[in-house]
Amino acid sequence: MNRDDDGYAERVAFYDTVYEQPERALDLAWLRRWLPQQYFGRRVLELACGSGYWTQYLAPAARAYLALDVSPGALALAGQRPGVGGVAFAAAEIEALPKPAEPFDAAFAGLWFSHLPRQRREAALAALHGCLAPGATVILLDNSEIQGGQFPVMEYDEAGNGYQRRPRHDGGESRVLKNFPTEAEFRILLAPYGAAEMALLRREHFWLLRYCLPSRH
Numbered sequence: 001m002n003r004d005d006d007g008y009a010e011r012v013a014f015y016d017t018v019y020e021q022p023e024r025a026l027d028l029a030w031l032r033r034w035l036p037q038q039y040f041g042r043r044v045l046e047l048a049c050g051s052g053y054w055t056q057y058l059a060p061a062a063r064a065y066l067a068l069d070v071s072p073g074a075l076a077l078a079g080q081r082p083g084v085g086g087v088a089f090a091a092a093e094i095e096a097l098p099k100p101a102e103p104f105d106a107a108f109a110g111l112w113f114s115h116l117p118r119q120r121r122e123a124a125l126a127a128l129h130g131c132l133a134p135g136a137t138v139i140l141l142d143n144s145e146i147q148g149g150q151f152p153v154m155e156y157d158e159a160g161n162g163y164q165r166r167p168r169h170d171g172g173e174s175r176v177l178k179n180f181p182t183e184a185e186f187r188i189l190l191a192p193y194g195a196a197e198m199a200l201l202r203r204e205h206f207w208l209l210r211y212c213l214p215s216r217h
Helices: 009-014 022-037 055-061 072-078 118-130 145-149 183-193
Strands: 043-047 064-069 087-091 104-110 132-143 162-167 173-177 196-202 206-212
Touching: 022 055, 022 132, 022 206, 043 055, 055 064, 064 072, 072 087, 118 132, 118 183, 183 196
Parallel strands: 043 064, 043 104, 064 087, 104 132
Antiparallel strands: 132 206, 162 173, 196 206
């Protein structure tokens, strides 16, 4: 299952609505200041870049930048953002990305993990960490549970994945997979990689997970 299967492609016109809601302005202002500082001079891999909302802020700080997304329509939008002239874009899931000749020393994913099926988590994280250098920094950003007030989880499947109903540009609705992971789940999933300095920051509208991979000794 990929993000196109749950209506991702049909919602291209709505990608940025999550960032346009006035009540999220303070969280976003802080994130736009803080996040680029974490990627200064780094070789960055971004997963599920969507319309490039975060790419436009992070890429100018990086030494090199590869942004992935499964949707060509999303990548077309991302490529029109300011500040992305040096970004390499690729239509791929992380599991399909060949191991890079030069590993990345940082990774970012915004609003990716919550849409990742629970049964894909281990494989996706294994593929991600296979692309990273020792000592790499990883940051995952996603919606907090408060988002459920606007789009409540309406049902769960046999694997425990939750589903919301989201509007499409044609006036219809899409069934969208949406999970809200806990800190305990992250600690279990990341234990095989020796994740250090792991910190889960919860702001009102977003959560932010940051950790580092072990350096070689």
